Amino acid sequence: MQRFVDDVSIQVESGHGGAGAVSFRRERYVPRGGPDGGDGGRGGNVVVRTRRNLKTLVHLTGGALYAAENGQPGQKRRRNGRDGKDRILEVPPGTTIRDLETGEVLADIDEHSHDIVLLTGGRGGKGNTHFKSSTHQTPRFAQPGEPGQTRRLRVELKLIADVGLVGLPNVGKSSLLQALTAAQPRIGNYPFTTRIPNLGVLRYRDQDIVLADIPGIIEGAAEGAGLGHQFLRHISRTAGLALLIDVTDPDPEHTYRTLLAELDKFDPGMRHKRRLVVATKCDLDPQTGQLRQMTAACAPEQVIGVSAATRHGLDTLVRRLAHMAAAADLAEEAAPGVEHGGRGADDE
Numbered sequence: 001m002q003r004f005v006d007d008v009s010i011q012v013e014s015g016h017g018g019a020g021a022v023s024f025r026r027e028r029y030v031p032r033g034g035p036d037g038g039d040g041g042r043g044g045n046v047v048v049r050t051r052r053n054l055k056t057l058v059h060l061t062g063g064a065l066y067a068a069e070n071g072q073p074g075q076k077r078r079r080n081g082r083d084g085k086d087r088i089l090e091v092p093p094g095t096t097i098r099d100l101e102t103g104e105v106l107a108d109i110d111e112h113s114h115d116i117v118l119l120t121g122g123r124g125g126k127g128n129t130h131f132k133s134s135t136h137q138t139p140r141f142a143q144p145g146e147p148g149q150t151r152r153l154r155v156e157l158k159l160i161a162d163v164g165l166v167g168l169p170n171v172g173k174s175s176l177l178q179a180l181t182a183a184q185p186r187i188g189n190y191p192f193t194t195r196i197p198n199l200g201v202l203r204y205r206d207q208d209i210v211l212a213d214i215p216g217i218i219e220g221a222a223e224g225a226g227l228g229h230q231f232l233r234h235i236s237r238t239a240g241l242a243l244l245i246d247v248t249d250p251d252p253e254h255t256y257r258t259l260l261a262e263l264d265k266f267d268p269g270m271r272h273k274r275r276l277v278v279a280t281k282c283d284l285d286p287q288t289g290q291l292r293q294m295t296a297a298c299a300p301e302q303v304i305g306v307s308a309a310t311r312h313g314l315d316t317l318v319r320r321l322a323h324m325a326a327a328a329d330l331a332e333e334a335a336p337g338v339e340h341g342g343r344g345a346d347d348e
Protein backbone atom coordinates (compact mmCIF):
# COMPACT_ATOMS: atom_id res chain seq x y z
CA MET A 1 0.00 0.00 0.00
CA GLN A 2 1.28 3.43 -0.84
CA ARG A 3 2.20 5.36 2.25
CA PHE A 4 0.37 8.58 2.70
CA VAL A 5 3.00 11.28 2.70
CA ASP A 6 2.04 14.52 4.29
CA ASP A 7 5.25 16.01 5.62
CA VAL A 8 8.59 16.19 3.78
CA SER A 9 11.71 18.32 4.12
CA ILE A 10 13.60 19.33 1.02
CA GLN A 11 16.26 21.78 -0.03
CA VAL A 12 15.71 24.08 -2.97
CA GLU A 13 18.21 26.16 -4.88
CA SER A 14 17.64 28.82 -7.49
CA GLY A 15 20.13 29.09 -10.32
CA HIS A 16 23.22 31.30 -10.33
CA GLY A 17 23.28 34.10 -12.82
CA GLY A 18 25.74 33.57 -15.68
CA ALA A 19 28.84 35.76 -15.72
CA GLY A 20 29.12 38.63 -18.14
CA ALA A 21 31.76 38.12 -20.82
CA VAL A 22 35.00 40.03 -21.36
CA SER A 23 35.66 40.11 -25.03
CA PHE A 24 36.82 42.51 -27.77
CA ARG A 25 35.83 42.75 -31.37
CA ARG A 26 38.40 41.20 -33.64
CA GLU A 27 38.00 42.22 -37.20
CA ARG A 28 40.49 42.40 -39.95
CA TYR A 29 41.63 45.95 -40.52
CA VAL A 30 40.36 47.01 -37.10
CA PRO A 31 43.40 46.65 -34.86
CA ARG A 32 41.75 47.42 -31.57
CA GLY A 33 38.03 46.65 -31.63
CA GLY A 34 35.75 47.78 -28.82
CA PRO A 35 34.37 45.53 -26.08
CA ASP A 36 31.71 43.05 -27.21
CA GLY A 37 31.18 40.75 -24.21
CA GLY A 38 27.52 39.72 -23.82
CA ASP A 39 25.53 39.47 -20.59
CA GLY A 40 25.10 36.35 -18.52
CA GLY A 41 21.69 34.67 -18.41
CA ARG A 42 19.40 34.82 -15.39
CA GLY A 43 19.45 31.82 -13.04
CA GLY A 44 16.27 29.74 -12.97
CA ASN A 45 13.62 30.33 -10.29
CA VAL A 46 12.15 27.76 -7.97
CA VAL A 47 8.41 27.79 -8.60
CA VAL A 48 5.51 26.09 -6.85
CA ARG A 49 2.70 24.92 -9.11
CA THR A 50 -0.72 23.60 -8.07
CA ARG A 51 -1.71 20.21 -9.46
CA ARG A 52 -5.26 19.28 -8.56
CA ASN A 53 -4.93 15.61 -9.45
CA LEU A 54 -2.07 14.98 -7.04
CA LYS A 55 -3.13 13.59 -3.69
CA THR A 56 0.17 13.11 -1.88
CA LEU A 57 3.69 14.49 -1.62
CA VAL A 58 5.23 11.12 -2.37
CA HIS A 59 6.88 12.47 -5.52
CA LEU A 60 8.96 14.85 -3.37
CA THR A 61 10.56 12.15 -1.27
CA GLY A 62 12.96 10.84 -3.92
CA GLY A 63 15.63 13.52 -3.86
CA ALA A 64 16.54 15.94 -1.15
CA LEU A 65 17.74 18.73 -3.44
CA TYR A 66 15.66 20.53 -6.05
CA ALA A 67 17.85 22.93 -7.98
CA ALA A 68 16.98 25.24 -10.83
CA GLU A 69 19.38 25.61 -13.73
CA ASN A 70 22.17 28.19 -13.74
CA GLY A 71 22.23 30.97 -16.29
CA GLN A 72 24.76 30.57 -19.08
CA PRO A 73 27.71 32.98 -19.28
CA GLY A 74 27.71 35.76 -21.84
CA GLN A 75 29.53 35.22 -25.12
CA LYS A 76 31.59 37.28 -27.44
CA ARG A 77 29.94 39.36 -30.14
CA ARG A 78 27.40 40.65 -27.63
CA ARG A 79 25.65 37.33 -27.40
CA ASN A 80 23.83 36.94 -24.09
CA GLY A 81 23.89 33.70 -22.16
CA ARG A 82 20.72 31.63 -22.03
CA ASP A 83 18.52 31.94 -18.91
CA GLY A 84 18.48 28.94 -16.60
CA LYS A 85 15.32 26.78 -16.62
CA ASP A 86 13.01 27.15 -13.64
CA ARG A 87 12.61 24.26 -11.25
CA ILE A 88 8.92 23.49 -10.82
CA LEU A 89 7.66 21.85 -7.65
CA GLU A 90 4.23 20.37 -8.23
CA VAL A 91 2.03 20.08 -5.17
CA PRO A 92 -1.62 19.33 -4.52
CA PRO A 93 -4.04 21.91 -3.11
CA GLY A 94 -3.84 21.92 0.67
CA THR A 95 -0.05 22.12 0.73
CA THR A 96 1.72 24.55 3.03
CA ILE A 97 5.36 25.39 2.44
CA ARG A 98 7.45 26.79 5.25
CA ASP A 99 11.02 27.77 5.80
CA LEU A 100 12.41 24.84 7.77
CA GLU A 101 14.56 27.02 10.03
CA THR A 102 12.24 29.93 10.79
CA GLY A 103 8.85 28.29 10.32
CA GLU A 104 7.76 31.24 8.18
CA VAL A 105 4.93 30.31 5.81
CA LEU A 106 6.12 30.89 2.25
CA ALA A 107 3.15 29.50 0.37
CA ASP A 108 -0.31 28.22 1.21
CA ILE A 109 -1.71 26.40 -1.77
CA ASP A 110 -5.40 26.00 -2.51
CA GLU A 111 -7.41 25.11 -5.63
CA HIS A 112 -7.17 28.63 -6.94
CA SER A 113 -3.45 29.18 -6.44
CA HIS A 114 -1.35 30.27 -9.38
CA ASP A 115 2.35 29.67 -9.77
CA ILE A 116 4.32 31.06 -6.86
CA VAL A 117 7.99 31.95 -7.18
CA LEU A 118 9.67 30.71 -4.01
CA LEU A 119 13.23 31.66 -4.87
CA THR A 120 14.37 33.90 -7.66
CA GLY A 121 17.42 33.05 -9.67
CA GLY A 122 20.50 35.25 -9.59
CA ARG A 123 20.71 38.06 -12.14
CA GLY A 124 23.13 37.57 -14.96
CA GLY A 125 26.29 39.71 -14.92
CA LYS A 126 26.69 42.48 -17.46
CA GLY A 127 29.25 41.95 -20.18
CA ASN A 128 32.14 44.33 -20.65
CA THR A 129 30.24 46.21 -23.39
CA HIS A 130 28.40 48.00 -20.57
CA PHE A 131 31.55 49.34 -19.01
CA LYS A 132 32.95 51.26 -21.91
CA SER A 133 33.22 54.99 -21.30
CA SER A 134 35.05 57.93 -22.85
CA THR A 135 37.93 57.43 -20.44
CA HIS A 136 37.81 53.65 -20.51
CA GLN A 137 37.74 52.32 -24.02
CA THR A 138 38.87 48.78 -23.24
CA PRO A 139 37.28 47.54 -20.03
CA ARG A 140 38.93 44.25 -19.18
CA PHE A 141 36.30 43.29 -16.68
CA ALA A 142 32.67 42.25 -16.57
CA GLN A 143 30.15 41.63 -13.82
CA PRO A 144 29.98 38.20 -12.26
CA GLY A 145 26.54 36.60 -12.11
CA GLU A 146 24.57 36.98 -8.92
CA PRO A 147 24.53 33.79 -6.87
CA GLY A 148 21.31 31.82 -6.52
CA GLN A 149 19.61 31.32 -3.18
CA THR A 150 19.28 28.20 -1.08
CA ARG A 151 16.53 27.41 1.32
CA ARG A 152 15.47 24.41 3.31
CA LEU A 153 11.75 23.84 3.21
CA ARG A 154 9.17 21.91 5.08
CA VAL A 155 6.33 20.86 2.83
CA GLU A 156 3.15 19.74 4.52
CA LEU A 157 -0.06 18.51 3.00
CA LYS A 158 -3.45 18.94 4.52
CA LEU A 159 -5.87 16.68 2.78
CA ILE A 160 -8.76 18.59 1.37
CA ALA A 161 -11.50 16.05 1.66
CA ASP A 162 -15.15 16.98 1.36
CA VAL A 163 -16.22 15.10 4.45
CA GLY A 164 -14.21 13.93 7.43
CA LEU A 165 -15.23 10.81 9.37
CA VAL A 166 -14.82 11.55 13.05
CA GLY A 167 -15.40 9.21 15.95
CA LEU A 168 -14.00 7.36 18.92
CA PRO A 169 -11.60 4.51 18.14
CA ASN A 170 -13.10 1.27 16.86
CA VAL A 171 -16.53 2.65 15.91
CA GLY A 172 -16.16 1.55 12.29
CA LYS A 173 -14.84 4.63 10.48
CA SER A 174 -12.47 2.68 8.27
CA SER A 175 -15.10 0.00 7.65
CA LEU A 176 -17.49 2.69 6.46
CA LEU A 177 -14.86 4.19 4.16
CA GLN A 178 -14.27 0.74 2.71
CA ALA A 179 -17.99 0.11 2.25
CA LEU A 180 -18.53 3.43 0.46
CA THR A 181 -15.38 3.76 -1.65
CA ALA A 182 -12.67 1.71 -3.33
CA ALA A 183 -10.22 2.54 -0.54
CA GLN A 184 -8.67 -0.41 1.29
CA PRO A 185 -7.95 0.90 4.78
CA ARG A 186 -6.76 -1.37 7.53
CA ILE A 187 -9.60 -2.54 9.76
CA GLY A 188 -9.15 -4.16 13.14
CA ASN A 189 -11.10 -4.90 16.25
CA TYR A 190 -8.90 -2.76 18.44
CA PRO A 191 -8.49 0.98 18.98
CA PHE A 192 -6.13 3.08 16.87
CA THR A 193 -6.00 0.68 13.94
CA THR A 194 -5.84 3.77 11.75
CA ARG A 195 -2.68 5.80 12.28
CA ILE A 196 -2.48 7.75 9.07
CA PRO A 197 -5.44 9.22 7.22
CA ASN A 198 -7.07 7.30 4.40
CA LEU A 199 -8.82 8.99 1.53
CA GLY A 200 -11.57 7.48 -0.53
CA VAL A 201 -13.59 8.84 -3.39
CA LEU A 202 -17.32 8.25 -3.42
CA ARG A 203 -19.23 8.60 -6.67
CA TYR A 204 -22.78 9.80 -6.53
CA ARG A 205 -24.34 10.47 -9.94
CA ASP A 206 -21.75 12.79 -11.53
CA GLN A 207 -20.37 14.03 -8.25
CA ASP A 208 -17.08 12.98 -6.66
CA ILE A 209 -17.06 13.18 -2.90
CA VAL A 210 -13.75 12.71 -1.12
CA LEU A 211 -14.04 11.10 2.30
CA ALA A 212 -11.26 11.19 4.88
CA ASP A 213 -10.96 8.43 7.44
CA ILE A 214 -8.74 9.55 10.29
CA PRO A 215 -7.56 8.00 13.55
CA GLY A 216 -10.01 7.83 16.41
CA ILE A 217 -10.15 10.67 18.92
CA ILE A 218 -10.81 10.22 22.60
CA GLU A 219 -11.60 12.44 25.52
CA GLY A 220 -8.51 14.49 26.38
CA ALA A 221 -7.08 14.22 22.85
CA ALA A 222 -6.33 17.94 22.93
CA GLU A 223 -4.09 17.26 25.93
CA GLY A 224 -2.40 14.41 24.09
CA ALA A 225 -4.51 11.41 25.08
CA GLY A 226 -4.56 8.58 22.57
CA LEU A 227 -2.94 9.75 19.36
CA GLY A 228 -3.62 13.36 20.31
CA HIS A 229 -5.59 15.52 17.91
CA GLN A 230 -2.96 16.82 15.49
CA PHE A 231 -4.28 14.58 12.72
CA LEU A 232 -7.48 16.67 12.81
CA ARG A 233 -5.59 19.12 10.63
CA HIS A 234 -6.28 16.72 7.77
CA ILE A 235 -9.96 17.53 7.99
CA SER A 236 -9.68 21.18 8.96
CA ARG A 237 -10.61 22.30 5.45
CA THR A 238 -13.38 19.82 4.75
CA ALA A 239 -16.84 21.05 3.92
CA GLY A 240 -18.51 18.79 6.43
CA LEU A 241 -18.10 16.21 9.13
CA ALA A 242 -19.78 12.90 9.79
CA LEU A 243 -19.73 12.12 13.50
CA LEU A 244 -19.76 8.34 13.88
CA ILE A 245 -21.07 6.80 17.07
CA ASP A 246 -21.27 3.07 17.71
CA VAL A 247 -24.92 2.12 18.14
CA THR A 248 -23.91 -0.11 21.05
CA ASP A 249 -22.23 2.82 22.82
CA PRO A 250 -23.51 2.73 26.43
CA ASP A 251 -23.55 6.54 26.70
CA PRO A 252 -24.06 8.10 23.25
CA GLU A 253 -24.86 11.52 24.65
CA HIS A 254 -21.53 11.68 26.47
CA THR A 255 -19.74 10.47 23.34
CA TYR A 256 -21.50 13.05 21.17
CA ARG A 257 -20.50 15.87 23.54
CA THR A 258 -16.95 14.56 23.84
CA LEU A 259 -16.51 14.58 20.07
CA LEU A 260 -17.84 18.13 19.75
CA ALA A 261 -15.69 19.31 22.66
CA GLU A 262 -12.48 17.81 21.23
CA LEU A 263 -13.17 19.26 17.79
CA ASP A 264 -13.78 22.62 19.41
CA LYS A 265 -10.51 22.47 21.33
CA PHE A 266 -8.66 21.78 18.12
CA ASP A 267 -10.28 24.61 16.21
CA PRO A 268 -13.45 26.51 17.10
CA GLY A 269 -14.13 26.84 13.36
CA MET A 270 -15.02 23.14 13.31
CA ARG A 271 -18.29 24.00 15.04
CA HIS A 272 -19.55 25.84 11.97
CA LYS A 273 -19.04 22.99 9.57
CA ARG A 274 -22.02 21.12 8.22
CA ARG A 275 -22.33 17.82 9.98
CA LEU A 276 -24.41 14.76 10.44
CA VAL A 277 -24.45 12.02 13.03
CA VAL A 278 -24.13 8.41 11.93
CA ALA A 279 -24.98 5.44 14.14
CA THR A 280 -22.68 2.59 13.07
CA LYS A 281 -22.97 -1.20 13.39
CA CYS A 282 -26.78 -1.08 13.34
CA ASP A 283 -26.81 -4.81 12.52
CA LEU A 284 -26.02 -5.22 16.25
CA ASP A 285 -29.24 -3.39 17.10
CA PRO A 286 -31.97 -5.26 15.20
CA GLN A 287 -34.76 -3.97 17.43
CA THR A 288 -33.50 -0.35 16.84
CA GLY A 289 -33.94 0.40 20.54
CA GLN A 290 -30.39 1.73 20.84
CA LEU A 291 -30.71 3.77 17.66
CA ARG A 292 -33.78 5.52 19.10
CA GLN A 293 -31.90 6.18 22.32
CA MET A 294 -29.04 7.74 20.39
CA THR A 295 -31.40 9.85 18.30
CA ALA A 296 -32.91 11.25 21.49
CA ALA A 297 -29.46 11.85 22.96
CA CYS A 298 -28.23 13.84 19.94
CA ALA A 299 -31.42 15.83 19.32
CA PRO A 300 -32.06 18.02 17.45
CA GLU A 301 -29.37 16.50 15.26
CA GLN A 302 -30.68 13.90 12.83
CA VAL A 303 -29.11 10.48 13.22
CA ILE A 304 -28.65 8.11 10.29
CA GLY A 305 -28.41 4.45 11.21
CA VAL A 306 -26.06 2.35 9.04
CA SER A 307 -24.23 -0.94 8.97
CA ALA A 308 -21.08 -1.36 6.97
CA ALA A 309 -21.49 -5.11 7.45
CA THR A 310 -25.00 -5.44 5.92
CA ARG A 311 -24.91 -2.16 3.94
CA HIS A 312 -28.13 -1.12 5.66
CA GLY A 313 -28.71 2.65 5.45
CA LEU A 314 -25.78 3.32 3.13
CA ASP A 315 -27.95 4.69 0.29
CA THR A 316 -29.48 7.29 2.58
CA LEU A 317 -26.07 8.16 3.99
CA VAL A 318 -24.58 8.62 0.51
CA ARG A 319 -27.39 10.99 -0.47
CA ARG A 320 -26.85 13.04 2.66
CA LEU A 321 -23.06 13.14 2.18
CA ALA A 322 -23.49 14.19 -1.45
CA HIS A 323 -25.92 16.88 -0.43
CA MET A 324 -23.50 18.18 2.20
CA ALA A 325 -20.59 18.35 -0.25
CA ALA A 326 -22.69 19.93 -3.01
CA ALA A 327 -24.11 22.59 -0.68
CA ALA A 328 -20.58 23.52 0.26
CA ASP A 329 -19.52 23.74 -3.41
CA LEU A 330 -22.42 26.10 -4.08
CA ALA A 331 -21.47 28.25 -1.10
CA GLU A 332 -17.94 28.39 -2.46
CA GLU A 333 -19.09 29.49 -5.92
CA ALA A 334 -21.17 32.23 -4.33
CA ALA A 335 -18.25 33.43 -2.20
CA PRO A 336 -15.00 32.39 -3.89
CA GLY A 337 -11.88 32.47 -1.81
CA VAL A 338 -13.65 31.86 1.47
CA GLU A 339 -11.64 29.54 3.69
CA HIS A 340 -13.30 26.17 4.03
CA GLY A 341 -13.06 26.16 7.79
CA GLY A 342 -15.01 29.35 8.21
CA ARG A 343 -18.10 28.58 6.26
CA GLY A 344 -21.01 26.46 7.26
CA ALA A 345 -24.19 27.09 9.12
CA ASP A 346 -23.58 30.85 9.12
CA ASP A 347 -23.75 31.37 5.39
CA GLU A 348 -26.60 29.07 4.50
Ligand SMILES: Nc1nc2c(ncn2[C@@H]2O[C@H](COP(=O)(O)OP(=O)(O)OP(=O)(O)O)[C@@H](O)[C@H]2O)c(=O)[nH]1
Pocket (backbone or CB within 6 Å): 167, 168, 169, 170, 171, 172, 173, 174, 175, 176, 186, 187, 188, 189, 190, 191, 192, 193, 194, 195, 214, 215, 216, 280, 281, 282, 283, 284, 306, 307, 308, 309, 310
Ligand atom coordinates in the same frame (compact mmCIF):
# COMPACT_ATOMS: atom_id res chain seq x y z
N1 LIG B 1 -21.05 -5.85 13.47
C1 LIG B 1 -20.40 -4.87 12.84
N2 LIG B 1 -19.08 -4.66 13.08
C2 LIG B 1 -18.46 -3.66 12.43
C3 LIG B 1 -19.16 -2.84 11.51
N3 LIG B 1 -18.29 -1.90 11.04
C4 LIG B 1 -17.10 -2.19 11.64
N4 LIG B 1 -17.19 -3.23 12.48
C5 LIG B 1 -16.11 -3.82 13.29
O1 LIG B 1 -15.63 -2.87 14.20
C6 LIG B 1 -14.22 -3.01 14.41
C7 LIG B 1 -13.54 -1.68 14.17
O2 LIG B 1 -13.67 -1.30 12.81
P1 LIG B 1 -12.76 -0.17 12.15
O3 LIG B 1 -13.40 0.14 10.84
O4 LIG B 1 -11.34 -0.57 12.14
O5 LIG B 1 -12.99 1.01 13.17
P2 LIG B 1 -12.28 2.47 13.20
O6 LIG B 1 -13.29 3.40 13.72
O7 LIG B 1 -11.68 2.76 11.89
O8 LIG B 1 -11.16 2.20 14.29
P3 LIG B 1 -9.80 3.05 14.57
O9 LIG B 1 -9.12 3.26 13.27
O10 LIG B 1 -9.03 2.17 15.47
O11 LIG B 1 -10.23 4.32 15.20
C8 LIG B 1 -13.78 -4.10 13.44
O12 LIG B 1 -13.68 -5.30 14.15
C9 LIG B 1 -14.91 -4.16 12.43
O13 LIG B 1 -15.05 -5.43 11.85
C10 LIG B 1 -20.55 -3.08 11.27
O14 LIG B 1 -21.24 -2.42 10.48
N5 LIG B 1 -21.12 -4.11 11.96
Ligand SMILES: [Mg+2]
Pocket (backbone or CB within 6 Å): 173, 174, 175, 186, 187, 193, 194, 213, 214, 215
Ligand atom coordinates in the same frame (compact mmCIF):
# COMPACT_ATOMS: atom_id res chain seq x y z
MG1 LIG C 1 -9.79 3.12 11.41
